[in-house]
Amino acid sequence: MKMSNTSRGIMLAAMLTGIACSAVTAGAAEAKISSLNVKVWDSKQQEGIQTICDEWSETSGVKVNVEVVDWDNYWTLLEAGAFGGEMPDVFWMHSNYSQKYMENDLLLKLDDYIAADDAIDLNNYYQDIVKLYQTEDGSTYAVPKDYDTIALWYNKTMFDEAGLEYPDNTWTWEKMHEVGTILNKPEQDQYGMVGNTDANQEGYYNIIYSYGGYVINDDHTKSGYDDPKTLEAMEMYAQLIKDCMAPQSTMAETGNANLFLGNSAAMGMFGSWYVSSFTEMDDIVNWGIAELPFHDANGNGQADEGERVSIYNGLGWAASSATKDPETAYSLISYLCSEQGQTRQAELGITMSAYNGTSDAWKNSTDAIDLSPYLDEANGDATLVIMPYSRSTIWAEDAKQAFVAAWQDTTQMESVCLALAETMNQQLAEE
Secondary structure: OOOOHHHHHHHHHHHHOOOOOOOOOOOHHHOOOOEEEEEEOOHHHHHHHHHHHHHHHHHHOOEEEEEEOOHHHHHHHHHHHHOOOOOOOEEEEOHHHHHHHHHOOOEOOOHHHHHOOOOOOHHHEOHHHHHHOEOOOOOEOOEEOEOEOEEEEEEHHHHHHHOOOOOOOOOEHHHHHHHHHHHOEHHHOEEOEEOOOOOHHHHHHHHHHHOOOOOEOOOOOOEOOOOHHHHHHHHHHHHHHHHHEOOHHHHHHHOHHHHHHOOOEOEEEEEHHHHHHHOOOHHHHHEEEEOOOEOOOOOOOOOOOOOOEEEEEOOEEEEEOOOOOHHHHHHHHHHHHOHHHHHHHHHOOOOOEOEOOOOHHHHOOOOOOOOHHHHHHHHHHOEEEEOOOOOOOHHHHHHHHHHHHHHHOHHHHHHHHHHHHHHHHHHHHHO
């Protein structure tokens, strides 16, 4: 007999009674299964997450197997599981896919569990990220795992050799263009900066919102690629592409991160999720991090509200609606997302944690480089804008392909944006 969510909530509440009312240690005490299968797509996070899960296992007695599946195959696997296969018990959910999975009842509804759990209060997380994993009626299907911001990495050696000062929080996009042009020496296989069409969150999304434009409106019903301010921003970005960046073919083939790590680019905008990989490199001593540039619309030489923008996003921990032991699956989610679990995630340097006040531990997890700019942006130096999304977000991948033409020939930037807006509006109308 299928157990209702209400019944599950009653069971969980009973289990929590007398155990400090915390699902961190409860749930698994009466586990129906001996192990949980957990799927993620980032190999750099696997070891740290396994460590946290093992700590939960010491109390619960339930073994956790954390397995990595690359991004493309990850969603293929989940889709196959949704259509008759076997989904993992606990896994990551992303804003690009969450609406589809929630609407089709593929995720375990968490409302009753959260209501009975003193370890999880959704007010302790960024509300934009909480809403990514809620349906219109406010039901929750994943608990925030992390959040990210974007910062500017730079190669100190290249700046020193050119006699240039390092980037700082006074930089505008125009300043980035000026310096990037000086440092761009393609005949020496050195480029001022990197930023291919795949890098929307780390790249052009930030400049669009910095200029006051938008990718999608708040109702998720209209494209902003034809907005005058968006067009102005993308024309500025076109200058960066033309005068400062490696050829699109080079960036697409090699990848932004690899070009930067290989000391072929002086600058690159990278999300905080790259940090664990970058800090493993011996060349870390040659690099620095600064906040993103801003658009000085008021001409006062400082970033006013909305002029320095970091696009941010956050993953959620979800469970399959078909898991054999929903109480135990939720118990693991609760531990991973609790203040204790989120602090461990930050301490281990896995990534910035979604639980408010825990990410200072992430900043202090390495002394190889100063990670402060990522947190400074989140703490008020930048306006955080949630990564643009809609029910299916298929238009985001289409945009990456459409922009290839503009990266190869920047004179096409406006026409590509206008055509993209028309196509995107059609797609949104059909969602």
